[in-house]
Amino acid sequence: MTLKSHVKKNAYYDSVVLMQVTKELKKTEGIQEVIVGMGTDLNKELAENLGLLTEEIKNATANDFFVTLEGEETIDMEDILLKIKTLLNQKKTSGGEDYRPATLRSAMKVMPEANLAIFSIPGEYAFDEVKKALEQDLHVMLFSDNVSIEEEKELKELAQEKGLLMMGPDCGTAIINQTPLAFANVVKPGNIGIVGASGTGTQEVSVIIDKLGAGVSQVIGTGGRDLKEEIGGIMMLMGMDALEKDEKTEVIVLISKPPSEKVAHKILERVKACQKPVIVDFIDGDRKMIESYGAYACISLEDTAQKAVALSKGEKPKDFDGFSIDEKLIDEMVEKELSKYSQKQRYVRGLYTGGTLAEEAQTILTESLGEIFSNKPKKPERKLANVFKSEKHTVVDLGEDEFTIGKPHPMIDPSGRADRIVEEGQDEEVAVLLMDMVLGYGAHEDPAGEMIESIQQAKAQMESVNGHLTVVASICGTEGDPQDMEESRKKLEDAGVILLPSNAQAVKFVEKILKRIQ
Known part of the structure; x- marks a missing residue:
């Protein structure tokens, strides 16, 4: 394997677009790891953590575009740059021909009747832009994170003074006058x-x-x-x-x-x-x-x-x-799973894209299993030594910063969880995988479908060592969501996933299994 990089001076591209391009490039044969991004300190840190930092990247500025990769010697960087150009053009074309104002002022000229602004920009720039919006009497939804708590306080006090909503920072969900904003579901009025x-x-x-x-x-x-x-x-x-x-x-x-x-x-x-x-x-x-x-x-x-x-x-x-399903049926399902495990199997691994759902899972499981290891544990001593490697009973919030630096949130790009599923399936002590599937606006177009191959691979791996992997999930979504709820359900059930009507019921089902194999 060899390390290759390229920097293009003074060439700006949207960070979300570059994350999508990075994801597509990872599928290229011969590439082991790759980052396409702007030369920000955050992206340089990510490159260093992944072993992709070169002197050329070190000297790049936040206004410079770069690509750095580790792959086979035969990979031609010119071919990679051509592929990136093609992908960027596709993203530009898919954006349509609608006029996209470059500033808040120009947007207000186009929509003078607007009374709410949504911000999804790097946190370091959010304060000044949100303050401008509030001063123009706009309600605000601030999706961005990495805004200091001092800045949040100042913005919210300004909003309070003017009688405006300032939702955020790191506000991921709202439905205002039946309009879903950011990550939100289509629910009845x-x-x-x-x-x-x-x-x-x-x-x-x-x-x-x-x-x-x-x-x-x-x-x-x-x-x-x-x-x-x-x-x-x-x-x-x-x-x-x-x-x-x-x-x-x-x-x-x-x-x-x-x-x-x-x-x-x-x-x-x-x-x-x-x-x-x-x-x-x-x-x-x-x-x-x-x-x-x-x-x-x-x-x-x-x-x-x-x-x-x-x-x-x-x-x-x-x-x-309790359960909205007949508990006799629940018990029969539990017995069926218990009959398939090897003597080694005893642990649950919760892989969540939703932080509060992960928190709820920890709360329920702690009551019967004791403290759970996590990247966001209830007690400091249960903090994972390495957030990328589970220990005993573990519930992980994959939407936390350590997993999303330079990458989209797992509700947008589920590939990180797909990889983690395969890794967990290689641990012969794991009995159950527990996860959420979040549908709605902002989420991946097919989060269930993206998991199927990994689930099947993890199950096959466990069977190869005479074990059995139980996969339990719940779908947070409605029939009105952009994703096909019924199709999502069918894909998961066909892959052997046990679906429960809510996160709480899914966790309680897992609890029933684990209490029997401790």
């Missing part, structure tokens, strides 16, 4: 309003609400740090205010990982004063404290949806902590 500091958690709740025959009025994302003490829950409080005034909203749902105690009391004081029923899912939160303020506390994302639907129909909510 209804009378349930959601404010979520969790992207996939919010998606899971809205999707289950849809499956139960109800619908949502608005879904307001806040960004994951909104309930930290430094921010103080500014957007969650503003979101509650907006939903309480909204005539279409009759039930309010709040979703977040546990806030700081000070912010939790602040949010719950507002809940206590709200004239509409409020359901609070602070994942791993203090149920007694939540209920002491008159809110409905939840035990899972599915339970949150169930309670919201009950209240929306004027019914009394009750805990949902």
Whole structure:
């Protein structure tokens, strides 16, 4: 293998496009690893970590385009550059002929009636651009991450002062006036309003609400740090205010990982004063404290949806902590899997694209299995020594920064998880693979289909050592999503995947298996 690179001075290309080009180039015969990108410090660090950094790349600037690869000696860099040019032209053509304003000012001239701007730009540039939008009285959805918490606080205080929503940074999901934004699903309109500091958690709740025959009025994302003490829950409080005034909203749902105690009391004081029923899912939160303020506390994302639907129909909510499938059938499925394992097999590996779904899996499994290893563990001592290598019972959030540096989020590009599935299938102590399949706008056009080959390979590998690999999943999606829900389900089931109606039920099914083989 040999290392080859090329730098083109002062040639800018969109980072997402270059990630897609990198993915296509990896399929080239003879290439072991490749990066196509701009010469930013982040991309140089990625190149160094992958052993692809050359002196030429070191000297590149953020305005320079580069390609660096490790591959067979016979690979001709001129051929690679020609292929890159062809791929870039294809991306440009597929973008259509619509006018794309280069600045916020020019965009406002084209759409003077616009009142909301979505930003998905490198975090280092986000503050100045978002501030301009707020100063022009635009609500903002900030998809970008890597924005400092000090900048977030300043932007949210400005938005609060002007009575505007500032959703984010790192806000992945919203549905405003039935328009899905970023990663969001197509759900029926209804009378349930959601404010979520969790992207996939919010998606899971809205999707289950849809499956139960109800619908949502608005879904307001806040960004994951909104309930930290430094921010103080500014957007969650503003979101509650907006939903309480909204005539279409009759039930309010709040979703977040546990806030700081000070912010939790602040949010719950507002809940206590709200004239509409409020359901609070602070994942791993203090149920007694939540209920002491008159809110409905939840035990899972599915339970949150169930309670919201009950209240929306004027019914009394009750805990949902089991299966929507006949439990006798569940037990039969468990027994069938147990009969196939080798004596070595005992561990679960959770490979998640949704951070909150991974968090929920850890919460449920910890109750029966003890602490779980993770890249985002509940206790520091369970932090994986190497996030790319599992230990014992492991649940990994593949959407975290360490997996996405220089790469698209796994909900956009599932190839990283596909590779990890094959690796986990080579560990003879693994009994179960657990995963989510997130559909909706922004997600890959066929996330289920992208996993099939790897699942089959992992299962075959386990069979070759006289074992059996159980693969369990849930689909976070609706019939209205751009992906074909039924086709996704069929592909997974044909590959031997056991599908459960929700993430919570999928995890509980896995729990039943693991409690028997410990």
